[in-house]
Amino acid sequence: KKKEWAKLKNELSKSKDGVHVELAANIGTPNDLEGVKNNGAEGIGLYRTEFLYMGRDELPTEEEQFEAYKKVVEDMDGKPVVIRTLDIGGDKELPYLDLPKEMNPFLGFRAIRLCLEKDDIFRTQLRALLRASAFGNLKIMFPMIATLDEFRQAKALLEEEQEKLTKEGTEVSDSIELGIMVEIPSTAVMAPQFAKEVDFFSIGTNDLIQYTMAADRMNEQVSYLYQPYNPAILRLVKMVIDASHAEGKWTGMCGEMAGDETAIPLLLGLGLDEFSMSATSVLPARSQISQITKEEAEKAAEKALQLNTAEEVKQLVEKTFL
């Protein structure tokens, strides 16, 4: 199998009937780039920038961030790189920010909520991203968006910083795509409205499943409720993809589910445009997709949406594809 996968390294990902989907990788630091290349990813679908802020005593400077983002987009040589703005809070803490303890950190002051409140931190990151955009194909993505208002506020800050940089004579790309993570059910439900304003969606199933099922993604005792194949999750995914396509936009997925062999045929059938996963999953996924026609994937997805339980969905996929 390894040999067969290696042959696919420099190929585009296509279904058996020739429909292209993008298989991208998730990274946490520029050090992960080697794995991205060795595994033939077509882009980076999620660069988690938290790691730049963690394991240190103070915030990273604009310059430090600029260097990291620039390295990644330059190394990827024109391939798409989706960089997510700071998603701290929840399970990821920053001791030097001295934030109050919370009863429910996953439902609390985290990610875009924190960035909109502490906008000095956010603006520094946005400036670093905007400057790096001149060196490659950089896309910006906001995490944990729950309302249109949050997206509009974040976008306004980005535009303010972009204008400042341009006035200062700093080069900034004029074609940066701006997207959001869909990881809160309200945003999936409102996807048709969001799709008019964003350039793309990336579905964060790690959190979307947790919030839809009300089951903490870290808690073993309720892990039986953490069900990627629950038809409720599939229906939300479908709503997001359909809403984006209705506006000529694209949808990716950067949660674990995107690299899962049981989910992949269904996601292909639902029309997912980009799958972003750990680099080591890219070649197995490319091989799997090459053996499925889009048409049979669509049929299976349609059936799955009408089933009652996660277990039934799993059995359907196993019987049809695995």
Ligand code: PEP
């Ligand atoms: C997600 O929630 O699916 C996701 C990709 O983000 P993270 O795992 O960093 O919360």
Ligand code: MG
């Ligand atoms: Mg998340």
